[in-house]
Amino acid sequence: MATFKYHLLICGGTGCKASDSDGIITSLNKEIKEKGLENDVKVVTTGCFGFCEKGPIVKVLPDNTFYTQVTPGDAAEIIQEHIIKGRKVERLLYTDPETENHIADSKHMGFYQKQIRIALRNCGFIDPENLDEAISRDAYMALGKALTEMTPQEVIDEIKKSGLRGRGGGGFPTGLKWEFASKNEADQKYVVCNADEGDPGAFMDRSILEGDPHTVLEAMAICGYTMGADKGLIYIRAEYPLAIKRLKIAIDQAREYGLLGKNILGTDFNFDIELRYGAGAFVCGEETALIHSMEGERGEPTFKPPFPAESGYNGKPTNVNNVETFASVPVILLKGADWFSSIGTEKSKGTKVFALAGKINNVGLIEVPMGTTLREVIFEIGGGIKDGKKFKAVQTGGPSGGCLTEKHLDTPIDFDNLIAEGSMMGSGGMIVMDEDDCMVSVAKFYLDFTVEESCGKCTPCRIGNKRLYEILDKITKGEGTMEDLDNLKNLSNVIKDTALCGLGQTSPNPVLSTLDNFWDEYVAHVTDKKCPAGACTDLMNYNIIEENCVGCTACARACPVNCITGERKMPHHIDQAACIKCGTCMEKCKFNAIELI
Amino acid sequence: MAKITSLNDLRKIKDDLQEKIRLRENAESPESMAQIKVGMATSGIASGAKEIFNFLVEELDKRNVSAVVTQTGDMGYSYAEPTIEVTLPGQDPVVFGYVTVDKADEIIEKYIRNGELIEGIIPANYKTIDD
Numbered sequence: 001m002a003t004f005k006y007h008l009l010i011c012g013g014t015g016c017k018a019s020d021s022d023g024i025i026t027s028l029n030k031e032i033k034e035k036g037l038e039n040d041v042k043v044v045t046t047g048c049f050g051f052c053e054k055g056p057i058v059k060v061l062p063d064n065t066f067y068t069q070v071t072p073g074d075a076a077e078i079i080q081e082h083i084i085k086g087r088k089v090e091r092l093l094y095t096d097p098e099t100e101n102h103i104a105d106s107k108h109m110g111f112y113q114k115q116i117r118i119a120l121r122n123c124g125f126i127d128p129e130n131l132d133e134a135i136s137r138d139a140y141m142a143l144g145k146a147l148t149e150m151t152p153q154e155v156i157d158e159i160k161k162s163g164l165r166g167r168g169g170g171g172f173p174t175g176l177k178w179e180f181a182s183k184n185e186a187d188q189k190y191v192v193c194n195a196d197e198g199d200p201g202a203f204m205d206r207s208i209l210e211g212d213p214h215t216v217l218e219a220m221a222i223c224g225y226t227m228g229a230d231k232g233l234i235y236i237r238a239e240y241p242l243a244i245k246r247l248k249i250a251i252d253q254a255r256e257y258g259l260l261g262k263n264i265l266g267t268d269f270n271f272d273i274e275l276r277y278g279a280g281a282f283v284c285g286e287e288t289a290l291i292h293s294m295e296g297e298r299g300e301p302t303f304k305p306p307f308p309a310e311s312g313y314n315g316k317p318t319n320v321n322n323v324e325t326f327a328s329v330p331v332i333l334l335k336g337a338d339w340f341s342s343i344g345t346e347k348s349k350g351t352k353v354f355a356l357a358g359k360i361n362n363v364g365l366i367e368v369p370m371g372t373t374l375r376e377v378i379f380e381i382g383g384g385i386k387d388g389k390k391f392k393a394v395q396t397g398g399p400s401g402g403c404l405t406e407k408h409l410d411t412p413i414d415f416d417n418l419i420a421e422g423s424m425m426g427s428g429g430m431i432v433m434d435e436d437d438c439m440v441s442v443a444k445f446y447l448d449f450t451v452e453e454s455c456g457k458c459t460p461c462r463i464g465n466k467r468l469y470e471i472l473d474k475i476t477k478g479e480g481t482m483e484d485l486d487n488l489k490n491l492s493n494v495i496k497d498t499a500l501c502g503l504g505q506t507s508p509n510p511v512l513s514t515l516d517n518f519w520d521e522y523v524a525h526v527t528d529k530k531c532p533a534g535a536c537t538d539l540m541n542y543n544i545i546e547e548n549c550v551g552c553t554a555c556a557r558a559c560p561v562n563c564i565t566g567e568r569k570m571p572h573h574i575d576q577a578a579c580i581k582c583g584t585c586m587e588k589c590k591f592n593a594i595e596l597i
Numbered sequence: 598m599a600k601i602t603s604l605n606d607l608r609k610i611k612d613d614l615q616e617k618i619r620l621r622e623n624a625e626s627p628e629s630m631a632q633i634k635v636g637m638a639t640s641g642i643a644s645g646a647k648e649i650f651n652f653l654v655e656e657l658d659k660r661n662v663s664a665v666v667t668q669t670g671d672m673g674y675s676y677a678e679p680t681i682e683v684t685l686p687g688q689d690p691v692v693f694g695y696v697t698v699d700k701a702d703e704i705i706e707k708y709i710r711n712g713e714l715i716e717g718i719i720p721a722n723y724k725t726i727d728d
């Protein structure tokens with residue numbers, strides 16, 4: 001075996017693949033071959049590095065150089081300069097936005113400094129399609145330890161002691177869930193992995209499955225051992241083709257090595273895993289709906305109890321956990337519950353992965369200890385708001401969560417604090433909004449999503465959410481009344497109290513939290529018929545300031561609906577009734593004579 | 598690949614495989630192990646630095662010594678090429694000149710393993726901008 005002197009790690013996550021990381025790999029390999037360096041340099045495709053904003057990423061080891069926004073055309077220079085001559089390619093290094101210095105080493109980038117990577121420990125480090133690399137990073141070691149050195153109850157106790165809580169949204173203690181499932185006797189039990197990540201803007205689970213699939217398979221087997229199940233099912237949405245491909249490869253490899261199948265590691269424990277595909281319905285992330293969907297029924301939730309731990313898939317005891325929850329399990333067994341519980345806050349232990357999206361500089365995937373503040377996440381790791389605009393709110397918890405504002409920035413993030421502030425952890429999507437975002441429109445966006453995704457089984461969710469949406473729509477059109485605002489609040493509370501499942505019970509959250517935090521903005525829409533953020537087109541008027549207008553006719557010629565009239569060299573006029581508010585006139589005007597009011 | 602039939606098998610395979618990604622593991626925590634920089638500008642390469650670089654990478658691996666070997670540019674000691682700079686954890690860097698394969702062997706065995714100073718050290722005679 002050749003001893004490679006350099007490893008080039010290239011992100012093969014969906015985001016970087018979309019920016020042609022495959023092309024980079026091809027040209028790197030070509031260059032390496034041309035220069036005769038096949039025995040010196042190894043090119044490795046890995047999972048997501050998390051720094052998607054600056055992708056595709058190429059990391060050169062051992063000197064830990066972090067190249068950003070690489071194109072296939074840069075391959076020759078990286079090989080020629082860095083590998084052969086030992087000089088870093090300055091122009092591809094990350095530039096610190098504050099000091100404008102180039103930073104070569106990822107360890108010194110603000111983006112990585114506050115992070116602790118537990119669930120993402122192998123993402124961006126190993127080749128996810130290579131079981132050998134996973135094994136060299138302790139894959140299946142925790143399963144081995146559990147099977148040979150621990151009883152099922154000891155494993156459950158360890159997980160309970162670690163304080164691990166479900167990362168999918170609910171935050172239910174994982175060890176307790178496993179214990180319930182283990183206590184129910186049956187001839188067949190199931191372990192289910194919920195990979196139906198549905199929040200808009202969330203991609204944590206996808207990245208884990210794409211970057212380190214074996215950790216999820218291993219944890220499912222460990223869970224199977226604790227509850228006496230020999231069958232695992234991964235419910236994954238069909239929109240995740242790359243994650244599906246890598247899971248299939250991982251399952252085949254694990255079977256080949258005997259790490260899945262009969263008599264695992266010479267014990268009498270059997271466990272195998274199959275995939276089940278979802279069609280991408282949001283409600284199927286709810287565990288009872290997920291189970292029905294797997295059974296071939298409609299993806300509709302049913303009332304709990306009975307809980308899946310008692311009667312789940314095919315009426316048998318079933319334990320459902322989220323991808324990220326599973327990904328934390330092997331590390332807990334290897335490093336111990338005490339180590340895990342030393343990280344985080346009193347009631348929320350360990351770390352949480354967040355997908356940063358929206359008006360933030362460093363869009364990407366991060367993993368921070370519980371208790372990190374929103375300010376640290378948004379301004380230190382996330383690099384602040386795009387284009388120097390003002391921070392307005394951050395939406396956590398997806399359509400089930402709420403908006404947090406300036407005054408919440410120093411709140412340590414954990415399950416309980418977020419609920420206390422009227423939002424929730426959810427699966428970990430964080431959408432950052434700036435001064436140009438209208439909060440009424442944001443609430444309307446989420447309601448639009450919920451209305452679309454409601455399964456229609458219960459009345460509060462099916463009809464109630466539709467009515468909420470209609471009221472919001474009315475307000476954004478400037479037709480709302482103060483009575484509508486009262487109705488919004490009352491209806492929201494009724495839906496919360498009466499809906500059948502988690503989807504309906506949480507769907508009014510975006511409305512309630514924006515009403516709480518941005519009451520003035522709602523009032524402005526209703527009484528002044530104005531949108532302070534300038535986002536609701538129905539409430540805006542383009543107006544020509546007569547003093548500034550020189551009558552150049554540029555706007556009139558550009559107007560697509562010919563609603564601007566006026567003599568040459570005389571102030572022009574916009575016919576408000578005909579205006580479609582496209583903003584073209586404002587773009588064309590060179591004299592700042594058009595204002596938005 | 599044969600099936601893995603016991604935890605011990607798995608551990609053994611892991612130890613074998615770990616070699617393959619040692620380079621990456623080491624890069625994660627460079628401050629905890631010896632870092633060796635080989636001066637590989639034109640003059641260094643002409644005097645045989647490439648050979649020393651290869652020797653170090655391969656031998657450290659074979660002898661199970663944890664170290665990060667990287668190449669760097671001209672260190673300025675053109676009269677004493679090939680030169681290498683070794684930084685042991687928590688210590689100041691030490692530069693060795695006129696490094697041959699034999700000398701490199703001695704550096705690994707005596708200095709890196711035992712911290713024993715050996716002949717051939719070039720005294721540092723400059724300050725960096727961080728000093």
